[in-house]
Amino acid sequence: MTYIRPTFRHPDLPKNKINFTKKDYEGALSTLCAGCGHDSISGAIAQACFELSVEPHRIAKLSGIGCSSKTPAYFLGNSHGFNSVHGRMPSVATGAYLANRDLLYFGVSGDGDSASIGMGQFVHAIRRNLNMVYLVMNNGCYGLTKGQDSATADNGSKSKAGSVNQFNAIDLVGLSMELGATFVARSFSGDKAQLIPLIKAAIKHPGFAFIDVISPCVTFNNNVGSTKSYDYVREHIEATSTVDFVPIMEEITANYEDSKEITLHDGSALQLQKLHQGWNPEDKLSAMIALQNAKEKGEILTGLVYIEPNTNALHDVLQTAKTPLNILNEDVLCPGIDALEALNESLR
């Protein structure tokens, strides 16, 4: 388990624009294994929300079942959380999002939760373009049941017990792009410099933002021969570009030749440098080619993969009222007795 965290905090902890310190974005003590990649991701989520000055109570955290799905208890303690049932977080998130369009929805799932039991719900959440961040902590195995292969384990990858996976892996990044996700990224739990700006951009994205984060399982899948071990991932990682998140009103300083800037929906921007050859994040075809090329070379492509900055999310498609549905009362919702009497009359 993770070691006890000191409760003492420096009285002059830096505050963000809305007067919250980083402590306000922390959660309960993690009960995951020491060194678990998931804990780094939890930290990155908290850091991103702190830096973006998001009011903690305006975020709803949702998850399914598994190691990854436990993490919402370990970040954003001032946010409502919902640890639902296995593979069903997308439907719960859909309902929550329909009920109140004003909150930010942060879904956390794992490779078992999304690529196996929850595959049906995962793909349909993408189709519906929910306005949410959907982050998969991908370790290629079932941690809570002690290390069975998951559907994202690579063909040929060796488990701790020595068995070799003989089935093809499901690539959630390629799949989500195919299904029309409007923000697609992959990252690595060991690369916070890349992960934090990606999470920030995902939060700002007005539609379904998918981030697949390779997050090695230190206990069951960090052995030699595993393609999801820290060593293997570090050796095979290949970034589409470096990523910087630039908040609104902040001037973009550096401007190299080999760079690109993407203005996000709210005016903030993503600054990308050292662009992968032939790759344009706003061109789906080039993104898919880059992904396929990396795969053939045995590389793990990380960074922003594809983005469509302006998109119509589900509420736009459904033409739902701007006022959140959950605060409407009988005065607006009940058609009243005159309408009922007219209806009765039409049924006689």
Add this chain to the structure above:
Amino acid sequence: MTKINDFVVRFANVNGTGSASANSMFAKAIFRMGIPVTPKNIFPSNIQGLPTWYEVRVSEKGYLGRREGIDLMVSVNPQSMLKDVESVRSGGYFMYDSTKPLHKEYIREDITYLGIPLMGICMEQYTDPRQRQLFKNIIYVGALSALLDIEFAVLEQLLAEQFKGKEKLVAPNVQALQLGVKYVKENFTFPLEIRVERRDLVGKRILFDGNGACGLGAVYAGATVAAWYPITPSTSVVEKFEKYAKKFRTDKETGEKNFAIVQAEDELAAIGMVIGANWNGARSFTATSGPGVSLMNEFLGLGYFAEIPAVLIDVQRTGPSTGMPTRTQQSDITISAYASHGDTKHVLLFPSNPKDCFELTADAFDLAERLQTPIIVLTDLDLGMNDHMSEPFEWNPERKYDRGKVYTAEDLENMGRFGRYLDSDGDGIPYRTYPGTHPTKGSYFTRGTSRDEYAVYTEDSAVYVKNMQRLEKKWDTAKEIVPKPYFYQEKNMSPLGVIFFGTSTYSSEEAIDLLREQDVVLDAMQLKAFPFNKDVEQFIEDHEVVFVIEQNRDAQMRSLLINELEINPKKLIRVLNYDGMPITADKIVKEISKNLVTN
């Protein structure tokens, strides 16, 4: 023997030939003449081609259950003709298309044949094949109006209403009706021995389907999020919800909607969305049938244990498995009452007519939020998909939605630590908060795992047991606030009692009358909800023998009564019908009489 306002007409049609609207016009015309009617569709799981029947019972006495014995068969389907001839009661009538002569195997000596060359007339009158088919239906309705004395002006009026906005279609339809009338006048002695006479027995009552009433109830109750997966026979619940929500909840200028409907990828997702929306403070519901309830079990358990409101309308059909998808049953009682693994129980409501569907659906939303638990409204195919004569819908204009125990930001500001699962009021019902209420107070982690009163994960046995006991206390609270049973007598009059619910009500009421004619007196109780309260227990205690009438093989309601109230099983006698057709009074009388003899 002349039978005024007391007969059954059955139409034998081919699915997908447009017969439904002609047949329902026939039923509505009789209803408009002030005479109680019960129309029922008996249809296949098919879009086009298979046999389908439409049965109309006309009852001066106001009996709305199904009755065996066809007085007049309108046969327009050669596929089912042999069976249709056989099903006419002795002395009845058989109307058929006489364009081709009737084969001798269809001839019975004890019934009267009314041959009308429907196809011949259509071939002569119309050139368009579609028109030939559609008007054939209208022509037989015209013929029936003459044979049964249905007022022609009423039919004309119904056509005018049906084609409002498409007035051009009225005249050809009226003309088709007249073709039928003309043929009868020239060829038969009319009216028949069975016929209608105008009465004033309908009053302010309406003719509507249960599914539509559930959908309307959800609109009135302030449901804003509907998530569903299409399944017969529940589909029209959400379709009607959408129809009325569009009408009443769309901003005329902006087109913005005060509701959201999602057709989910399956029933698991549908109930998941409902749970998510309710968790976030919106009133949300889904509608399904038995196979959907099976799939929803997991989330129903979560709703029970994590204490999240939800409304589920289960329009029951014939099971098990895919069963007979277009036939009726009351066979989801056990699975609904105890849905999901572990110790779970759910509140059930049993509507028995469209007005009940409207009211109990609306009540379900109040109960779900008051009790913070899923509420299952158990209707069925017979109620959901057929028009029923019902008292008109009523709504108290003063009614406020009961949103249950929810802390506002102000409440949180003025209190100490918030405990999501604290039993502050001693009724087993804790307080909840909606996400986004307060910047630093009131947030909590919702989970299906065990937790303490402050929603913190725990595997402490004592804490777990205390929580389970509180849920049981909440269950006891539910007993007091769910709709009470309806008693047909002010004081018990007999050692014999009878219990029924839902659509078994119509035929049970008729059976009670029929038995009384044989000097068998029964005290009656109609169940409206589960859990059972003290009144239910008392009724059973006060009688020596109680018949439990229901439409399933395993006597599921009887089992639930025995299980929950610890009743001696010998005292509860099963009266069952599970062939997929609505139970009849004759069947009930036969079963009860048989038991009275042996006892």
